[in-house]
Amino acid sequence: MVNTKVDLCGITLDNPVIPASGTFGYGYEFAELYDINMLGTFSFKGTTREMRFGNPTPRIAECKSGMLNAVGLQNPGVDKVISEELPKLKKIFRKPVMANVSGFSVEEYAEVSERLSACEEVGWIELNVSCPNVHGGGMSFGTSCESVRTVTEAVKKKVKKPLIVKLSPNVTDIASMAKACEDGGADGISLINTLMGMRIDLKKRAPLLKNVTGGLSGGAIFPVAVRMVYQASSAVRIPVVGMGGVESAEDVIELMLAGATAVEVGAANLIDPFACKIIIEDLPAVMERYGITSLKEIIGGAKNG
Amino acid sequence: MKNIILTISENIPLTENVWKAVLTGENAGVPVPGRFVNIKIDGLFLRRPISVCDSDDNSVTVIYKVVGKGTDALSKMKIGEKLDVLSDLGNGYDTTPSGDKPLLIGGGVGTPPMYMLAKKLISEGKTPTVILGFNTKKEIFFENEFRKTGAKTIIATADGSVGIKGFVTDAMKDIEYSYIYTCGPEPMLKAVYRASKTSGQFSFEERMGCGFGACMGCSCKTVTGYKRICKDGPVLSKEEILW
Numbered sequence: 001m002v003n004t005k006v007d008l009c010g011i012t013l014d015n016p017v018i019p020a021s022g023t024f025g026y027g028y029e030f031a032e033l034y035d036i037n038m039l040g041t042f043s044f045k046g047t048t049r050e051m052r053f054g055n056p057t058p059r060i061a062e063c064k065s066g067m068l069n070a071v072g073l074q075n076p077g078v079d080k081v082i083s084e085e086l087p088k089l090k091k092i093f094r095k096p097v098m099a100n101v102s103g104f105s106v107e108e109y110a111e112v113s114e115r116l117s118a119c120e121e122v123g124w125i126e127l128n129v130s131c132p133n134v135h136g137g138g139m140s141f142g143t144s145c146e147s148v149r150t151v152t153e154a155v156k157k158k159v160k161k162p163l164i165v166k167l168s169p170n171v172t173d174i175a176s177m178a179k180a181c182e183d184g185g186a187d188g189i190s191l192i193n194t195l196m197g198m199r200i201d202l203k204k205r206a207p208l209l210k211n212v213t214g215g216l217s218g219g220a221i222f223p224v225a226v227r228m229v230y231q232a233s234s235a236v237r238i239p240v241v242g243m244g245g246v247e248s249a250e251d252v253i254e255l256m257l258a259g260a261t262a263v264e265v266g267a268a269n270l271i272d273p274f275a276c277k278i279i280i281e282d283l284p285a286v287m288e289r290y291g292i293t294s295l296k297e298i299i300g301g302a303k304n305g
Numbered sequence: 306m307k308n309i310i311l312t313i314s315e316n317i318p319l320t321e322n323v324w325k326a327v328l329t330g331e332n333a334g335v336p337v338p339g340r341f342v343n344i345k346i347d348g349l350f351l352r353r354p355i356s357v358c359d360s361d362d363n364s365v366t367v368i369y370k371v372v373g374k375g376t377d378a379l380s381k382m383k384i385g386e387k388l389d390v391l392s393d394l395g396n397g398y399d400t401t402p403s404g405d406k407p408l409l410i411g412g413g414v415g416t417p418p419m420y421m422l423a424k425k426l427i428s429e430g431k432t433p434t435v436i437l438g439f440n441t442k443k444e445i446f447f448e449n450e451f452r453k454t455g456a457k458t459i460i461a462t463a464d465g466s467v468g469i470k471g472f473v474t475d476a477m478k479d480i481e482y483s484y485i486y487t488c489g490p491e492p493m494l495k496a497v498y499r500a501s502k503t504s505g506q507f508s509f510e511e512r513m514g515c516g517f518g519a520c521m522g523c524s525c526k527t528v529t530g531y532k533r534i535c536k537d538g539p540v541l542s543k544e545e546i547l548w
Contacts, residue, residue: 022520029518029536032306045521053524053531058512060522062351069514074521074531218350270515271345271352273391274308 002287003294004280006040008239008262009162009187011096011123013040016252016295017280020243020266021046021100021126021166022071026085030269031092034277040262043098044085046128047116049108051077055133061199061208066218066245067267068197070211072133073102078112086121096123100166102131106154109141114158125159127152127186130168130193132215139193142168145180152184162187164241167232169221170196174228175235182236190241190264191232192225217267221245226258233259233300247275249282256295257302306517307393309333311365313386316379319446322371323414324380327364328388335360337397338422339488339508339540342367343516345389346375352391353379354516354535356488356508358417358447359424365392368417368446394516395539398422398506404483405431409456410473410497412438412489416447418508422486423456434480435459438473438493442466474500485543498548505543509534 004015019030021043027036036042054074061068076085089097099116103109113125129142129151141151148165156163165181167174169192181189194215199208207213225244233240242260245267246252252263268275283295292298311328319325328342335342335357342365343352353375359366371380382388400422407426411419416437426433434457439445441464451458460468461476469476473489474496485505487497494507511534514522518536525532527545532538 023515025519025521029306033308053526054521057523057525059524060351060512060514060520062349065350067350067514069520069522071521071524074524267350270520271350272308273306273515273517273519 002284002292004283004287006262006296008241009124009164011162013262015040015280015283016256016260016262017276018042018098018241018262018264019269019276020264021128023266023269026089027093028088030273033273036092037094038280039095039276041095041098041123043100043126043264044089045075046073046100046102046131047075047078047081047112048073048102048104049078049112051075051080056210058208058210059214061214063197063199063216064220066216066220068199068209068214068216069194070133070209070214072211073131078115082115082119086119090121097121098124098126098164100126100128102128104134106151109151110154110158113155113163117159117161122161124162124164125155126190127155127163127165128193130166132168132170132194132196132213133211139168139170142177143171145176148177149180149184152181152186156185164188164190166193167191168193169224169228169244175231178232178235182238186238188239188241188261189232189236190243192221192228192244195221195224217245219245219247222251226254229255229260230258230302234303249279249286252279252283253286253290253292253298256298257300259300259303261299306391307332309390309392311388311390313382313384313388314364316382316384318380319368320444323368323444323446324371325358325366325368326379327366328390329364331363333360333365333392334362335365335393338425339397339418340393340395341539343391343394344379346378349375349378351514352516354394354513356418357421359421368414370414391516395535396537398486398540400425400429402484402504403431403486406482407431407433407484407486408477408480408482409433409435410438410477410485410487410489411435412473412493413444415489415493415508418488419486420447420450420454423451423454427455434482436461436473436476438476438489440464472496495548498543498546501543506540507543507546508539509541510539
């Protein structure tokens with residue numbers, strides 16, 4: 001018997017597999033297909049103070065081994081998440097859930113995080129300072145060490161649950177960004193959010209996305225995720241949640257060897273709604289194939305050699 | 306929603322660039338007209354959403370226009386090849402408010418969902434009239450199939466090469482109807498919306514990520530709030546459209 005359990009900021013996960021925010025809604029669509037309680041946990045749709053529609057469509061474009069999205073943080077706002085989504089979620093998901101929070105000011109991040117962290121269903125706050133698809137918010141907080149530290153400190157003061165800061169890959173030095181989160185009091189970091197990209201329609205000679213640019217996700221970005229998880233986890237002592245193009249149990253193990261304590265799965269859920277279920281079911285056999293008896297023992301294992 | 310492996314049992318051109326494929330497999334049926342399937346194509350990241358034209362217990366018929374890499378690859382697939390399909394997606398048309406004389410209006414590759422809808426309405430004892438709009442004679446497909454359902458079928462072509470010369474709205478003028486069902490390009494939907502004298506249901510198209518409501522890629526604003534075209538649509542009622 002292999003052991004797939006990991007500890008993420010003091011909460012034990014049955015396995016390290018976590019559907020990433022924005023690719024899993026509030027879980028309902030997937031709960032129609034399988035029991036989502038088999039997941040480690042999941043990170044729900046990024047929540048802001050006010051309700052947001054997001055960007056105009058088209059918001060989706062395809063590319064080789066991946067896709068671009070420019071959804072722009074569509075969500076019902078924190079009031080409705082607390083009054084409607086969380087009670088509904090409680091009926092289908094028994095584990096602590098990861099609450100993904102975004103915002104347009106330090107105050108908004110702090111307020112929304114404080115309110116969600118007070119909800120019993122919430123296990124962790126994942127602070128999204130890395131959305132590339134909104135203007136004046138999201139990623140603009142996550143691309144300088146100073147601002148990421150400021151927002152982390154402000155939120156940390158307000159929350160009673162572990163705080164995980166979700167970082168952007170659109171930076172020069174990911175290690176210093178990770179360090180800034182740790183210095184600001186973060187209990188963990190997660191990375192990578194999407195890479196900024198763009199496609200052009202040859203017939204129309206115009207951008208495919210109405211927002212012009214979008215975030216690149218899918219298998220295409222996996223090697224970038226491995227590199228950044230490796231560099232970020234080497235710079236900090238707090239746990240790192242790895243993500244970016246994960247599509248298989250082998251990918252989960254690779255990111256853990258790079259230094260991830262747990263692994264989020266994003267775009268793969270959109271193509272195959274069973275992706276996380278399959279990865280979790282495949283994990284024991286893949287662990288055995290590589291001589292792994294306990295997943296938590298391989299975290300950062302690629303750095304030992 | 307169901308994830309199902311289907312076998313191609315027919316894949317033939319109907320016009321220069323419009324194809325018909327029949328996909329078969331146990332429990333393949335899509336019971337409600339206006340729903341769609343989302344097909345995985347080898348080598349392409351996103352699935353391709355295609356509306357259902359017809360279905361029985363063990364088969365789904367789709368009609369698609371070759372417009373890009375996905376539909377081109379699909380058109381080259383042979384009988385016997387298998388497809389990974391997310392099926393029975395979307396809300397589909399509700400036939401309860403149709404009245405006795407519903408009017409069905411399809412434009413171009415928006416006509417296929419009208420076929421299954423016409424058959425369903427007839428099976429419910431109603432007398433649908435169908436208007437099919439195309440640019441020109443050589444783009445027309447499924448005219449005979451529609452006639453065989455027993456529905457009164459009117460063709461409109463923009464260049465007048467067949468049937469009424471003009472748009473579907475020109476063909477609507479002299480018809481008495483109790484309700485409208487339509488699917489087609491957005492300018493046509495808008496024109497039908499403006500010309501329509503009754504309530505109705507309109508089917509929309511949008512670039513999709515997942516096709517089952519998870520990614521918010523295809524959202525639109527409506528009178529009753531934000532809706533996902535793939536999950537809360539693709540069919541919206543006339544009263545909730547913001548035009």
